[in-house]
Amino acid sequence: MVRKFVAGAALAASLVLPAGHALAQQPELKIFNWSDYVDPAVLEEFTKETGVKVVYDTFDQMETVDTKLSAGKTGYDLIVVTASFLPRHIPLKLYAEVDRSKVPNLQHMWPEITSRLAKYDPGNRFAVNYMWGTTGIGYNVAKVKQRLGDAPVDSWSIVFDPAKLSKLADCGVHVLDATEEMFPAALRYLGLDPDSKKEADLTKASQLLQKIRPHIRKFHSSEYINALANGDICLAVGYSGDILQARKRAKEANAGVDIAYAIPKEGALMWFDSLVIPADAGNKDAALKFIDFVNRPEIAAKNSNFIQYASGNLAAQKHLDAAVLNDPGIYPKPDVIARLYTITPYDDRTQRTVNRMWTRVKTGR
Amino acid sequence: MTTPPDPDPGRSLRLGRRIVLAVPFLWLLALFLTPFLIVARMSLSDTARALPPYAPHWEGFGRLGEFLAALDLENYALLASDTLYLAAYLSSVRLAAISTILALVVAFPLAYAMARAPRRWQPALLVAVILPFWTSFLIRIYAWIGILRPEGFLDVVVQALGLADAPLGLLNTDAAVVLGMVYSYLPFMVLPIYAALERIDRSLLEAAADLGSPPWKSFWTVTVPLAAPGIVAGCLLVFIPAIGEFVIPDLLGGPDTLMIGKVLWTEFFSNRDWPLSSAVAIVLLAVLLLPLLVFQRALRRGEGAR
Amino acid sequence: MNQRTARKAARRSVGSVRRISAPWAEPDAKALVEFRSVTKSYGDVTAVDGLSLSIYPGEFFALLGPSGCGKTTLMRMLAGFEEPTGGTILLDGVEITGTPPHRRPTNMMFQSYALFPHMSVWDNIAFGLKQEGMARAAIASRVEEMLALVRLEGLARRRPDQLSGGQRQRVALARSLAKRPKVLLLDEPLGALDRKLREATQFELMDLQADLGLTFLMVTHDQDEAMIMADRIAVMDHGRIVQVAPAEEVYEQPANRYVAEFVGDVTIAEGVVTSVRGHLVHIHAPHFGAIEIDEEEGRANVGAPALVALRPEKIQIGHDEPAQPLNKVRGEIWDIAYLGDFTMMQVKVGGDDGPLVKAAIANRTRRMERPFAWDDMVWLWWDVEAGVLIDP
Incomplete structure (x- = not known):
């Protein structure tokens, strides 16, 4: 009986192993990235140049990545992670340090961005910026004008002043379902430190959010892209990239929907999508090669031109299309950049408090 | 009497039967009980900055004492103390119950018509009921967004018929969630009821008529009682997934839509509170066990009916 | 089976004391259905x-006939x-065509019994009474009465x-009788029972009908059942009634x-009438020779073609030629079927292309002196x- 089993196992192994070898023979790079977040030609060029086959998977919400990482194993070699997650992930030793000697193109990085990213990743040891942007206001130009007149949309007051927001309630308002986006914006509007961890401040922000809640149709972190593009809503607090994508789709659909993106004059939160290598990555070399490849100025520019996001690579700017570089929604003017802020993550206790507050805001209870 | 008679000649037979019965039971144990125990244990843990994000972790039998000491009912206490969760459970039960009743109201005539249809049509009708399942669930829910959204298909039709001039604004309301759930789970209601109705001997209805019962009365005294197992099964098949539903309230619901599935999702993914979400799940299971027990009893009572 | 029919028909004809009146024969009798x-x-x-x-x-x-003869349809229309597509049905002088089943004062015992599986025996029997809005106490006493009638009290x-099957049959009977219907319809009432139970139940049903004085209309494809139980039998074929008569008449005067062929076994001789003298008719039939029968006067005309039906139990068989000059034929034993109480012979008469004649001999003793064997000339x-x- 035992012998039979062993023989069977050997047979099974002999059947499985050659296939395994064949797989191991061709180097592979498994990438996990947001959807619509790369120029496919860049991946092809990378494979052509290095001989490394790219297995490319996408996700729609950071929570998916976070859960995979929290469970202890992702199976990927390179992941795009939003910077706000880094401070929690780094102490858990989820990432491998980026060996800068193997990534010479890091010399082209934009110091302004790199130094802000360092707030989440001290010393820039684990994360390399991929794209960055802001959290601002996307709106349907015609519908907002019809309801609020010609006054420019340039302030958080359109969101946080119930008198103004109520006029937009009938045509639809979406806001992000994310505490780390909505609380800092509310704090900033109230003239408080957007990075405040004081419970009193957070309570004030929460009360402000409670006030505008009746005029919000939905708290959701991705649906507003379609909703804006289709003309179903007239205002959304969202990520710059998503709103610009909605603008593009609306234009392509040619249904007379004109979407605009505004960075409020009070300032807005900056976000950074960064490349990280999981600690258990099977092919770290290929991951480093890829980081180097996408930071080659021409390649970085090609990528940004395609997806229309601002690159963390400064040298890429001279290769960018003027339409991308001169779009203040993508590349804000220096004075606007100066007003952008970043935040540090909440500690566990504060996070739970904020979560509770947020749930109450959302449910109105 | 030289050889004592075998006191129980059926014993070996019964043993064999018991082994056969044990196999599915073991499967159940492996596939249901194990994950359940893992979730139950997680619900007694605390969140932690760790991998996975809770503590304590199992470190062998040598440290069993410490492991057990670190488990507590804190998460359940939180569930009990924060009215949000109770509200979410109640709201889920309410929406699931409304959806179940509406699904029953829609499904019964459908199943009835199918069971009474000419036999050669029945396979086609069955396929028609199952057909929507061949499309992705997500796509079908998105289609409802298209129907319900302002100036969407429904508004266009309603306004064209002159029934209303303002958009109905159904999207992102509880009504939309109920609509989505009724639509999505309708086949689960139709199929068991159809199966039960189809089995009813037509001569029973003739007998009832013959004994003086008008058709509407026979429907309640004969058809409905005999279809009861199908009705109960259908209600459970709709109610149980509906109560924990996440996708439909997320896509069709509005900020007012409070459902436990969504709360669970938020606790797990957004708040990364695995232990609390596990506790939510365990309590949800307890909530669901109730209708199951009712069904069990109904089955036992109806056993004689077959 | 055929001989059994014959035997029982005989018994019935001898002892038909049960039926004294024959309303169908009285000109001013009022029909119920x-x-x-x-x-x-x-x-x-x-x-x-x-x-x-x-x-x-x-x-x-x-109503007797093979499946598809329309007997069940006729009952279901009642x-x-x-x-009905055409015509009218009257019950007690009132036209009931168009009246829905639940308003008709008939009750039916279904072939499948159609007992309500979700109700107890008691509730099954009470079902019809509840529809009438009968008082609770009255229902209870009627149900008890019915249970006693079919001996299912416990x-x-x-x-x-x-x-058991027999118990179910009796519940079905009790349920259909509970409302005291003007007509009780029985659709193959004994079809699902085994033979012994069927025979016992046949007599029970007859007694019940006689005791309650009810009118029963039974549909059956089983001639034994029809002959044993029914006062009159309607033999049906292709949606029409071929003959309506008491059992013995159907058998003896088909x-x-x-x-003749559907009810019991028969041999039919085809021939031509050669002479008619009073009630004695002579027929010449190929293979049979001259047949003499005693018939009603005026039934036959000389020169007309004629069919003579001969029941097996009325034919005798022997090794030696009988003394009588007519009504005899010689043949070869083709087949012998031993059936216990009697033996059925098939005899080829008139050579190889002649017909087979069925003859039954009652086995009055345990063995015969000169037993018959295959191929014997008899x-x-x-x-x-x-x-x-x-x-014809």
Whole structure:
């Protein structure tokens, strides 16, 4: 009986192993990235140049990545992670340090961005910026004008002043379902430190959010892209990239929907999508090669031109299309950049408090 | 009497039967009980900055004492103390119950018509009921967004018929969630009821008529009682997934839509509170066990009916 | 089976004391059920074809025929489950065509019994009474009465699936009798029972009908059942009634070849009438020679073709030629079927292309002195009273 089993196992192994070898023979790079977040030609060029086959998977919400990482194993070699997650992930030793000697193109990085990213990743040891942007206001130009007149949309007051927001309630308002986006914006509007961890401040922000809640149709972190593009809503607090994508789709659909993106004059939160290598990555070399490849100025520019996001690579700017570089929604003017802020993550206790507050805001209870 | 008679000649037979019965039971144990125990244990843990994000972790039998000491009912206490969760459970039960009743109201005539249809049509009708399942669930829910959204298909039709001039604004309301759930789970209601109705001997209805019962009365005294197992099964098949539903309230619901599935999702993914979400799940299971027990009893009572 | 029919028919004809009156023979008798030119068609198929029939109060009436003859359709039209395509149905002088089944004062015992599986025996029996809005106490006493009638007193709380086939049959009977219907319809009432139980139940049903003085209309394909139980039998073929008569008449005076052949075993000799002298008719039939029968006067005309039906039990068989000059034929034993109480012989008469004649011998003793064997040449003979002239 035992012998039979062993023989069977050997047979099974002999059947499985050659296939395994064949797989191991061709180097592979498994990438996990947001959807619509790369120029496919860049991946092809990378494979052509290095001989490394790219297995490319996408996700729609950071929570998916976070859960995979929290469970202890992702199976990927390179992941795009939003910077706000880094401070929690780094102490858990989820990432491998980026060996800068193997990534010479890091010399082209934009110091302004790199130094802000360092707030989440001290010393820039684990994360390399991929794209960055802001959290601002996307709106349907015609519908907002019809309801609020010609006054420019340039302030958080359109969101946080119930008198103004109520006029937009009938045509639809979406806001992000994310505490780390909505609380800092509310704090900033109230003239408080957007990075405040004081419970009193957070309570004030929460009360402000409670006030505008009746005029919000939905708290959701991705649906507003379609909703804006289709003309179903007239205002959304969202990520710059998503709103610009909605603008593009609306234009392509040619249904007379004109979407605009505004960075409020009070300032807005900056976000950074960064490349990280999981600690258990099977092919770290290929991951480093890829980081180097996408930071080659021409390649970085090609990528940004395609997806229309601002690159963390400064040298890429001279290769960018003027339409991308001169779009203040993508590349804000220096004075606007100066007003952008970043935040540090909440500690566990504060996070739970904020979560509770947020749930109450959302449910109105 | 030289050889004592075998006191129980059926014993070996019964043993064999018991082994056969044990196999599915073991499967159940492996596939249901194990994950359940893992979730139950997680619900007694605390969140932690760790991998996975809770503590304590199992470190062998040598440290069993410490492991057990670190488990507590804190998460359940939180569930009990924060009215949000109770509200979410109640709201889920309410929406699931409304959806179940509406699904029953829609499904019964459908199943009835199918069971009474000419036999050669029945396979086609069955396929028609199952057909929507061949499309992705997500796509079908998105289609409802298209129907319900302002100036969407429904508004266009309603306004064209002159029934209303303002958009109905159904999207992102509880009504939309109920609509989505009724639509999505309708086949689960139709199929068991159809199966039960189809089995009813037509001569029973003739007998009832013959004994003086008008058709509407026979429907309640004969058809409905005999279809009861199908009705109960259908209600459970709709109610149980509906109560924990996440996708439909997320896509069709509005900020007012409070459902436990969504709360669970938020606790797990957004708040990364695995232990609390596990506790939510365990309590949800307890909530669901109730209708199951009712069904069990109904089955036992109806056993004689077959 | 055929011999058994014959035997029982004989017994019935001898001891037919049960039925004293014969309302169908009285000119001013009032029918309880009347079918008037009733037709039922399903598309091109005609199930019942312009049929007229009267059933009288207190009768036990059987509709007999093979499956597809329209007997069940006829009964279902009386119950109201089917509406006639043409004609009218009267019950107690009132037209009931168009009345839905639940308003008709008939009750039916279904072939499948159709007991409500979700109700106890008690509730099954009470079902019809509750529809009438009868008082609770009255229902209870009637149900008890019915349970006693069918001897199921101890089983009132059982569900149908906890009963044996015979018990179920009796519940069905009790349920259909509970409302004291003007007519009780029995659809193959004994079809699902085994033989012993069937025989016992046959007599129970007859007694019940006699005791309650009810009118029973039974549908059956089983001639034994019809002959044993029914006062009158309607033999049906292709949606029409071929003959309506008491059992012995159907057997001894079959209206035509179809009836003669459907009810019991028969040998039919085809021939031509050669002479008629009073009530004695002579027929010449090939293979049979000259047949003499005792018939009603005026039934036969010389030179006309004639069919003579001969029942097997009326034919005798022997090794030696009988003394009588007519009504005898010689043949070869083709087949012997031993059936216990009697033995059925098939005898080839008139050479290899001649017909097979069926003859039954009662096994009065345990062994015969000169037993018959296959291929024996034997003589068959019969009485002048044995043969009967039938229509084609």
